[in-house]
Amino acid sequence: MDDILSKEIKEMADMEFECSCGKQHKIEMKHIYVGEGVYIKILDVVKEILPSKILLVSDNNTYEVLGKDVKSIIDEAGYRTKNIILSSQGDLVPDERAIGRILVEVDDETELIVAVGSGSINDISRMVSARTKIPYVIIGTAPSMDGYASTVSPLIIDGAKVTYPGTHPYAIIADTNIMKNAPFEMICAGFGDILGKYTALSDWMLSHKKNDEYFCYTTEKLVRDAMNKCFDNIEGAVNRDPKAIGYIAEGLILSGIAMTLSDNSRPASGAEHHLSHYWEIDKLSRNKEHPLHGNSVGVGTIISAWIYNELKVEEKYGIEVPTANEIIKLLDCIGAKSSPKTLGIEKELFHRSIIHALEIRPRFTILQYAKNENKLEECADRLTNLFYGE
Ligand SMILES: [Zn+2]
Ligand SMILES: [Zn+2]
Known part of the structure; x- marks a missing residue:
C-alpha cells in the first residue's frame, strides 16, 4: 500500500494500488523511461506492439534534434514508417491545421504514432490518438512543461484556447542527453x-x-519529493547536467501522473x-x-x-x-x-x-x-x- 513513494519512475508505469486515501489508483501508461541515451527504448516499445505501420510526427526543429535518429533506428529494424515533419515558422501552434495534417496521414494500417517533440507536438499527437484510438508514444525533446503524462490536450481552435479531453501516452521517453541541450x-x-x-x-x-x-497525502508527497529534488539540484540544471535535467523531466512527468492518481488536476x-x-x-x-x-x-x-x-x-x-x-x-x-x-x-x-x-x-x-x-x-x-x- 502506498509503496509508490519508494519506487523509481520507470517502475510506476502500469501500476495499480490501493491507497490510504481510500481510492484504487491506476497508472495506465505502459512504460516510462528517463535517462541518458534512453531514446533507443522506442525499439522495445515497437517490438511489443508490432505495428504494421508507424506514423512518425515531429517538427523542423525536433526532427533535426532527435526525430531523424528515431526514424533511422526504426527503419533499420525493418518497420514501415510514414514520416511527417510539421513546419514551424517560429512556434508550432497546436491548432486545427496541424491536427488535420496528421489526421490525413493516418490510414488503415497505422497502428502506432511516435511523436518527437515537446508541448505542441505532444498535444497534437494526443488529440489524434484520442480520436483514432491508435496508441502514441511521446519522445520528449525538452523538459519544458508538465503535459507529457497528462490526459488532456490544450489546443488553439478558432484562435482561442480550448482544452479537450484526450488520452494518456502508451509510453513516455525522456532522453536527458537530448533534453539537456534544449533552449x-x-x-x-x-x-x-x-x-x-x-x-x-x-x-x-x-x-x-x-x-x-478530497485529498490524497500519497499523491501530495509524490509531487513534493519530486519538486524538492529539483530545488536541490538547480546548479546542475544551470550547468545542463543530465542528472539534474532528469529530475526536472521526472518532476514534470510525475505531476501528470499525480493528476491521474487524484483524478483531477x-x-x-x-x-x-x-x-x-x-x-x-x-x-x-x-x-x-x-x-x-x-x-x-x-x-x-x-x-x-x-x-x-x-x-x-x-x-x-x-x-x-x-x-x-x-x-x-x-x-x-x-x-x-x-x-x-x-x-x-x-x-x-x-x-x-x-x-x-x-x-x-x-x-x-x-x-x-x-x-x-x-x-x-x-x-x-x-x-x-x-x-x-x-
Ligand atoms: Zn491516494
Ligand atoms: Zn503547468
Whole structure:
C-alpha cells in the first residue's frame, strides 16, 4: 500500500494500488523511461506492439534534434514508417491545421504514432490518438512543461484556447542527453511549472481543510519529493547536467501522473495556473505573443505565495506555503523571469488578472479565499504597486 513513494519512475508505469486515501489508483501508461541515451527504448516499445505501420510526427526543429535518429533506428529494424515533419515558422501552434495534417496521414494500417517533440507536438499527437484510438508514444525533446503524462490536450481552435479531453501516452521517453541541450528558456519554463506545484498543493490542502475536498497525502508527497529534488539540484540544471535535467523531466512527468492518481488536476494546478492561463488567453485574443507556459506559472507562483503570506493563511490553517521571496530566489537562481513586468505582462492586464483569474474555472484557490475575505481588490492594488510602481 502506498509503496509508490519508494519506487523509481520507470517502475510506476502500469501500476495499480490501493491507497490510504481510500481510492484504487491506476497508472495506465505502459512504460516510462528517463535517462541518458534512453531514446533507443522506442525499439522495445515497437517490438511489443508490432505495428504494421508507424506514423512518425515531429517538427523542423525536433526532427533535426532527435526525430531523424528515431526514424533511422526504426527503419533499420525493418518497420514501415510514414514520416511527417510539421513546419514551424517560429512556434508550432497546436491548432486545427496541424491536427488535420496528421489526421490525413493516418490510414488503415497505422497502428502506432511516435511523436518527437515537446508541448505542441505532444498535444497534437494526443488529440489524434484520442480520436483514432491508435496508441502514441511521446519522445520528449525538452523538459519544458508538465503535459507529457497528462490526459488532456490544450489546443488553439478558432484562435482561442480550448482544452479537450484526450488520452494518456502508451509510453513516455525522456532522453536527458537530448533534453539537456534544449533552449535554456525551455528548461527554465519546466522548472517554473514544477515550482507552481508548490502553491497548487497549498490550494488543494486549503480546500481540503476548509471545504473538506478530497485529498490524497500519497499523491501530495509524490509531487513534493519530486519538486524538492529539483530545488536541490538547480546548479546542475544551470550547468545542463543530465542528472539534474532528469529530475526536472521526472518532476514534470510525475505531476501528470499525480493528476491521474487524484483524478483531477488539483496536485498540479492552482491559482498560479489560473493566472498564467488568464495572461495567455488575453494575449492570444489580442494576437500578441505570450510567454512559455512554465515561465508564466513561475511568476504566478510568486503572486499566489504573496497572497498566502499576506493573509496569514499558513498560520490559520497549518498549511505549508513558501514565501514569495523564496519563490523569487528559486527563479532567480536558475535564471528564469521573476516578475510579471519582465515577463511582458502589461500593468493593466496584471491588475485585472488578479481579480478575474478565479473565473477561469470554478475551483477553490487562494484567489477565491481572498475574494471571500474581501481582500482581493486590495491584494491586486498592492501587488500592482509592488511590481509596477504607483
Ligand atoms: Zn491516494
Ligand atoms: Zn503547468
